[in-house]
Amino acid sequence: MDTLYYSPGACSLAVHIALEEIGRPFDTVRVPIPEGAHLRPEYLAINPRARVPALRTEGTVITETGAILSYLADRERTSAAQALAPEPGTLARARFQEWLAWLSSSVHVAFAQIWRGERFSDDASAHGIIAETGRRRVRSFFHEIDAKLAGVANRTHALEEGYSAVDPYLAVMYRWGHRIGEPMDGYRSLERLAHEVAARPAAQRALAREGVTLTT
Numbered sequence: 069m070d071t072l073y074y075s076p077g078a079c080s081l082a083v084h085i086a087l088e089e090i091g092r093p094f095d096t097v098r099v100p101i102p103e104g105a106h107l108r109p110e111y112l113a114i115n116p117r118a119r120v121p122a123l124r125t126e127g128t129v130i131t132e133t134g135a136i137l138s139y140l141a142d143r144e145r146t147s148a149a150q151a152l153a154p155e156p157g158t159l160a161r162a163r164f165q166e167w168l169a170w171l172s173s174s175v176h177v178a179f180a181q182i183w184r185g186e187r188f189s190d191d192a193s194a195h196g197i198i199a200e201t202g203r204r205r206v207r208s209f210f211h212e213i214d215a216k217l218a219g220v221a222n223r224t225h226a227l228e229e230g231y232s233a234v235d236p237y238l239a240v241m242y243r244w245g246h247r248i249g250e251p252m253d254g255y256r257s258l259e260r261l262a263h264e265v266a267a268r269p270a271a272q273r274a275l276a277r278e279g280v281t282l283t284t
């Protein structure tokens with residue numbers, strides 16, 4: 069059985085929602101980052117990079133949100149899994165991968181600038197400016213996301229084709245926007261998407277298990 073290692077409200081929530089969408093039984097292990105659980109030897113044995121999510125599956129461990137989401141969507145092409153990502157080899161699938169890569173390599177990293185200044189400079193006096201730049205980048209990314217969503221015909225999904233695993237990933241970023249005090253009602257399309265994701269039964273189960281909401 070798959071085991072998801074997650075920290076409440078972290079990017080692992082996107083994977084948690086995807087696992088719930090698929091509906092095949094899985095275990096979860098809570099690794100609360102605020103308590104330093106990701107730095108303990110038992111978790112470093114799972115992911116030496118000390119990050120969540122990690123998915124233990126088929127006797128091995130996969131890390132990186134985008135890789136795990138793609139794996140879950142492709143492993144068995146059941147209708148529930150298929151709904152998470154367009155068919156491999158299609159242009160829609162390239163668009164899906166584009167979103168995942170951009171969210172993890174750019175949007176997530178801008179939040180890390182705010183929360184993890186030490187990752188960007190050993191000089192503590194630089195952390196304030198790193199965080200400020202992170203905030204500016206987050207705002208600019210949210211504007212970009214909102215404009216992208218407004219350009220999608222259905223307007224509540226990242227992809228023209230409809231719901232995909234990109235949507236819960238975006239909902240996580242929306243939640244983080246609240247956490248940094250950004251007025252998220254200024255990003256109407258993203259807000260609508262996040263609320264639609266949160267209303268899905270799979271997301272409700274994952275949010276309840278993690279003990280978080282879209283805004284807390």
Ligand SMILES: N[C@@H](CCC(=O)N[C@@H](CS)C(=O)NCC(=O)O)C(=O)O
Nearest residue numbers: 078079118119120121132133134172
């Ligand atoms: N590139 C990785 C980043 C994973 C990551 O940074 N996860 C955060 C939680 S959202 C984490 O584990 N942080 C631990 C820390 O900052 O020390 C991915 O996309 O999965």
